[in-house]
Amino acid sequence: MSLIDIAQSISDSPIGSAIAESAIVFPVLEGSHLVGLAISIGLLFITDLRLLGLFLKQVPVDKVLQQLRPWVLGGFAITFLTGGLLFWAEAATLITNPAFPVKLVFIAIAGVNALVFEARLGRRAAEWAALPKPPAAVRFAAAASLTSWTVVVIAGRLIPYLGTVG
C-alpha cells in the first residue's frame, strides 16, 4: 500500500469526509489554525528577536522565555490539533502537494532546534541572562527558529498555489 493510498483512505474515512464536507467545521478549523499560528509563532518570533538582542532589550531574557513559553506552547497546541484535523480531511491532495513535505520537514527542523535549545540552554537561561550579549549558541538557535518557522508559514500558505486540481 503506497503513501498515496494511505492518504486517500485517511481523507475518505468517515471523519475525514465529514470534516471536508462540513460548511461550518472546515472554515472554523482553518480560522483556528490561523489564530493558533498567530499566537504561537507571533510570540515565538518576539522571543527569538529578544534572544538576538533586537527587541525588548530592557526586559530580562529569562523572564521573556519563562513567561511567554506557556502561551507559545498553548498556541502550538491549537495549531497542531487543527492542522491534524485539516490533514485528516485533505490527506489525499496534501500528500501530492510539493509545499506540504517542505512544511513538514521544516516543522521537524524547528522542533528539533527548539528541543535542543530547551534542553541545553533554555532551562538554564538565568545563568546567561545577565550577560550583555547572549552566547553564540543561543543566537544561533534563535536565528534557526526564526528562519525555519518562516519557511513553515510560507510553505503552508503556498499549499493552495502549488496544488493540483482534483
Place this chain on the structure above:
Amino acid sequence: MTTQAVFESLQSTGLANFLGHQNHWFGALAQLLHIAGLISLLSGILLVSLRLLGVGLREQSPRLLARAATPLIWGGAALLFISGAFIFLPSAGIYDKPAVWIKLALILAALLVHFTLYRKATSTDTPNPVLARSTAVLTIVLWFSVGFAGRAIGFT
C-alpha cells in the same frame, strides 16, 4: 449607488487592472505579506494584552511594553492594509458579502478600542486593573476575530 456597484467600479480602475494582470505569483506574494502583517500585528497586541491581564511579562510597565509593541502593531497594520488592497482590488466585485462586512466592522471596533481604552490603559505604569483587564479582553477578542473573519471570506 449600491456597494456592489462601488466595488465593481473599484475593480475597473487602472490600479486594479494593473494588479489583476500580474502573474498569479503576485497574488501569492500579497497573501504571504498579508499573513506576515497579521503575525506582526497580533503578536504586538498579544504581548501588551497578556501584560494587561497580568499573565505575561507581569513585572514590566504596560507603558514601556506598549511603546515597544507599537512598531509591530502599526508596521503590521500597514503591511496588512497594502497587501489587503492588492488582494481586494483586482476582484473587488466578488467581495460584497457578509464576511467582508463583518471583518470591516470588527476592524473599526478594534481601532475604536485601540484609540480609546487601549491608549488609556497603556498610558501609565499602573493602570486601573478593571480597565486593564477589560481592555485586554476586548483587544484580543476583536483583533483575533478580524483574522478569523478574514479567513472565512474564502469560504462564504
